[in-house]
Amino acid sequence: MDPVFYPGSFDPITYGHIDIIERAIKVFGFVRVVIMDNPKKSTLFTVDERIDLIRECLSPITSNFEAEKHDGLLVDYCEKTGIYTAIRGLRALTDFDYEFQMALTNKALNDKVESVLFIANVKHTFLSSSLVKEIAQFDGDISEFVPPLVAQKLKAKLII
Secondary structure: OOOOOEEEEOOOOOOOHHHHHHHHHHOOOOOEEEEEOOOOOOEEEOHHHHHHHHHHHHHHOOOOEEEEEEOOOOHHHHHHHOOOOOEEEEOHHHHHHHHHHHHHHHHOOOOEEEEEEEOOOOOOOOOOOOHHHHHHHOOOOOOOOOOOHHHHHHHHOOOO
């Protein structure tokens, strides 16, 4: 089976991300979780912190993953690694529009690139890392959105 990767910012990883990863592992056997480091995007956690969080959250569940980072275009990652199948999660129609545009653009840049879209579990359709950070910033309960370690690290980061 060909390897796949799951690109994203994962700032931080949520139960929605974890659900997509677990389901992709069932289909493909192994998933590389790739933090696409975008210097124009403002993040709360450093790339290394996000990689550590991914590893610490997924390791108790599965060993069928790797976590790493990539600076640059998705198609450059594909050429560098020889992995041409990207998985993505869809929460709503707006996600579909964005992912459709990205899939077509990546295909135009490199026709070997394939995008496989997983529909989010209904209990995660509203969930985003941005929303989780906003709730945590106001000391809201995020326990049903992220693993306990992520909640702990988020609260530590947001203490002023």
